[in-house]
Each structure stands twice: as C-alpha cells, then as structure tokens.
Amino acid sequence: MNRIKIHLDKRLSESHEICIGYDFQDRIGLLIAKDFPANRYVIVTDSNVSRLYGKAFLEILRELGLTVDLLEFFAGEGSKTMETTLELTSRLLKLGLDRHSLLIALGGGVVGDMTGFVASIYMRSVPFIQIPTTLMAQVDSSIGGKTAVNLPQGKNLLGTFYQPKRIFTDLKFLETLSDEEYLNGLAEIVKYGLIDEPGFFEQLEREVPALRARNREILETVIERSCRIKKGVVEIDEQESGFRRILNFGHTLGHALEAASNFTLAHGKAVALGMIAASRISVYAGFLSPEERDRIEALIGELGLPVRIPEGLSLPDALERLAMDKKKEGSELPFILLKKIGIPFISKEVETSLLEKILGEMTS
Numbered sequence: 001m002n003r004i005k006i007h008l009d010k011r012l013s014e015s016h017e018i019c020i021g022y023d024f025q026d027r028i029g030l031l032i033a034k035d036f037p038a039n040r041y042v043i044v045t046d047s048n049v050s051r052l053y054g055k056a057f058l059e060i061l062r063e064l065g066l067t068v069d070l071l072e073f074f075a076g077e078g079s080k081t082m083e084t085t086l087e088l089t090s091r092l093l094k095l096g097l098d099r100h101s102l103l104i105a106l107g108g109g110v111v112g113d114m115t116g117f118v119a120s121i122y123m124r125s126v127p128f129i130q131i132p133t134t135l136m137a138q139v140d141s142s143i144g145g146k147t148a149v150n151l152p153q154g155k156n157l158l159g160t161f162y163q164p165k166r167i168f169t170d171l172k173f174l175e176t177l178s179d180e181e182y183l184n185g186l187a188e189i190v191k192y193g194l195i196d197e198p199g200f201f202e203q204l205e206r207e208v209p210a211l212r213a214r215n216r217e218i219l220e221t222v223i224e225r226s227c228r229i230k231k232g233v234v235e236i237d238e239q240e241s242g243f244r245r246i247l248n249f250g251h252t253l254g255h256a257l258e259a260a261s262n263f264t265l266a267h268g269k270a271v272a273l274g275m276i277a278a279s280r281i282s283v284y285a286g287f288l289s290p291e292e293r294d295r296i297e298a299l300i301g302e303l304g305l306p307v308r309i310p311e312g313l314s315l316p317d318a319l320e321r322l323a324m325d326k327k328k329e330g331s332e333l334p335f336i337l338l339k340k341i342g343i344p345f346i347s348k349e350v351e352t353s354l355l356e357k358i359l360g361e362m363t364s
C-alpha cells in the first residue's frame with residue numbers, strides 16, 4: 001500500500017492521505033478502528049455495492065468491536081438528490097449519530113458525493129472517510145472534497161467543499177466493475193492527459209490495448225498518476241477560486257448533456273463528449289491544432305467512449321441548461337479550452353452560435 005499525502009492550507013481543511021494499493025480491504029477496517037476512533041460508525045453505500053461488499057465490510061468492522069450500521073440507497077445518478085439526503089439524515093438521527101460519529105462512503109462517485117454532502121451538513125458536520133469502488137471515484141470523485149447533489153434544473157447545484165479524513169483506494173474493487181462503468185472512469189483519466197502533462201496523454205495513446213484489457217500493471221500506474229495530478233491541482237486551489245477550474249475541462253457541456261438527458265447519460269460519457277466539443281471549440285478559436293484535436297477524438301473513440309451525441313437528446317435543451325451552470329459569471333459562461341494537449345486555459349465566453357454548430361456536427 002502506498003500513501004499519497006494531500007497537503008491543504010489548514011485555515012480551510014485538514015491535510016490527509018490517499019492509501020492506495022491492491023487487495024487490502026481486510027486491513028481497511030483495522031486502520032479505521034485504529035486511526036479514527038468514534039462512538040458510532042455508519043457505512044453509506046448503494047444497493048449494488050451493498051450486495052457486493054457492504055455487508056461483508058459491516059461484519060469486518062463489527063468483529064473489531066465497533067458499533068456500526070449500514071445504510072443503502074438505490075444505485076444510480078437518480079439517487080444523488082435532496083430526497084436521498086433527507087432520507088439518509090433522518091435515518092442517521094434515528095440511529096443516534098452525533099458529532100462524535102463517523103460516516104464511511106463505500107461506493108462510486110454518487111455514494112461519495114452524497115455521503116460527503118450529508119457529512120458536511122449533518123449537525124453542522126461529522127467526519128467521513130472515502131472508500132471509492134469505481135474507477136471514476138478512485139481517480140477523481142474521492143479526491144478534492146467537492147460534494148454535491150443534483151437538482152432537476154442541473155447538475156451538482158447544491159453542494160459543499162468538505163474533505164474526507166482519509167481515502168482508502170483498493171484497486172481490487174475494480175474487478176467487479178462493469179465495462180460500462182470502467183469506461184466512465186477512463187474519461188476522467190483522458191481529461192488528466194489533456195490538462196496536465198502531454199507525456200501522460202502519450203502514455204494513454206500507447207496503452208489503449210492494455211487499458212481496454214484492464215491490464216493490472218498499467219492500470220496501477222495510470223490510476224496513481226491520475227490521483228497525483230488531481231491532488232496537485234487541489235493543493236494549489238482547494239476551493240476553486242481559479243486554477244482548479246481546469247479539472248472542469250469537458251464538464252461545461254458535459255453537465256448540460258447529463259441534465260438534458262435527465263441524468264440517464266452517465267457522467268463519464270458526457271464528459272467524453274464535452275471534451276470533444278471543447279477541443280473542437282479550441283480549434284475554431286485558433287488555439288489547438290486540428291492534428292491534436294484528431295488525436296484527442298481518436299483516443300476517446302479507441303478507448304470505447306462515445307464520440308457522437310446520442311439520438312433523442314435535445315440540443316436546445318442542453319444549450320438552455322448552460323444557463324444554469326454554477327460557473328457562470330453574470331451573463332458570461334467561461335469555458336476551459338486547450339492551447340495544446342497539456343495546456344488548458346480559461347476562455348471568457350464562447351458564442352452560442354459556435355456551440356450550436358459544434359453540437360450539431362457531433363449529432364449528424
């Protein structure tokens with residue numbers, strides 16, 4: 001098991017670490033008991049992860065003498081809502097959780113975002129731990145302290161910045177993950193290749209067959225490198241006053257597409273489409289070369305991610321959703337664009353007519 005330390009400015013949050021390795025699930029219980037004493041523990045998970053891992057993990061913690069319960073909600077993005085928040089908080093109250101208790105998020109990004117949100121507001125905050133079980137959660141959502149739920153109007157519209165006490169990342173969880181969900185995580189990994197080192201993007205291009213085959217050795221390096229890229233950005237700008245926005249590459253349109261699909265288009269796939277759109281905008285705006293745009297689209301397609309907007313998704317609706325984006329500044333909606341692969345920048349505004357043109361191209 002390796003440890004990746006996340007150094008944060010202590011006026012805002014506590015520094016903490018990612019414990020990352022392969023097949024150390026049994027030790028996670030011991031480490032929690034030793035390092036995070038609490039009067040009660042609650043594992044929060046979803047219906048799938050509960051069946052696969054939740055009940056066994058509950059037993060491990062109980063055998064260590066801890067007072068633990070497990071709460072689950074129905075799996076899927078549709079559960080990342082205020083309704084689930086209220087349901088979870090009322091169950092925590094019934095269980096008698098107080099400020100000396102600890103929440104454990106066991107699951108993908110939906111579980112992590114939900115649990116972090118609940119932990120940040122329950123009795124004005126209780127500590128929580130992340131145990132990410134999807135590729136998306138291991139490389140992205142468990143790190144950085146963004147918590148959120150969706151509103152019908154748009155994605156992640158209610159949320160907080162609230163850091164976990166620790167992140168336990170065990171790559172063995174990924175062995176039960178479906179190909180669809182694995183692909184969603186790859187989208188955020190491609191994002192890191194585009195916003196950070198071009199060398200990482202080149203590595204991803206070289207390793208397409210290994211990534212598709214889920215080669216364990218390659219995955220270990222790629223996941224750890226992704227975690228280090230994200231933690232590096234968060235350390236510079238924890239609460240997204242500027243620099244952290246580069247992590248939003250592909251997300252402005254991605255989130256609008258997710259919301260317009262009524263959250264049936266998965267986050268990773270939506271981000272893949274958003275990254276293609278942002279690359280095309282970058283070319284039209286005279287920054288990115290068409291050759292680099294083609295390499296980006298080729299990598300996304302070769303990994304098996306979508307390169308075309310699914311039929312039936314209303315483009316006018318998606319464009320309207322942009323008005324709800326929380327990164328809007330007055331009437332302007334900044335976009336993260338690319339100068340080159342590995343060199344992102346924040347562009348003040350993109351013309352609606354250009355967005356219409358590009359989304360149209362990606363549909364026909």
Ligand SMILES: NC(=O)c1ccc[n+]([C@@H]2O[C@H](COP(=O)([O-])OP(=O)(O)OC[C@H]3O[C@@H](n4cnc5c(N)ncnc54)[C@H](O)[C@@H]3O)[C@@H](O)[C@H]2O)c1
Binds near residue numbers: 110145181185267
């Ligand atoms: N906070 C952040 O910084 C951040 C970053 C990226 C994404 N997100 C959010 O994360 C969410 C997406 O996360 P996700 O892609 O993990 O989706 P998810 O949490 O819905 O998980 C995807 C599916 O995989 C199942 N699953 C989880 N672990 C499994 C395992 N080990 N084996 C088999 N099945 C398993 C789940 O039950 C679910 O059905 C979105 O809401 C997105 O907005 C947040």
Ligand SMILES: O=C(O)C(=O)C[C@@H](O)[C@H](O)[C@H](O)COP(=O)(O)O
Binds near residue numbers: 143146244247
């Ligand atoms: O951590 C960040 O910062 C990100 O932007 C990571 C994104 O991958 C993630 O999807 C995040 O939830 C988006 O945040 P939002 O502020 O655009 O809702």
Ligand SMILES: [Zn+2]
Binds near residue numbers: 251271
């Ligand atoms: Zn994302």
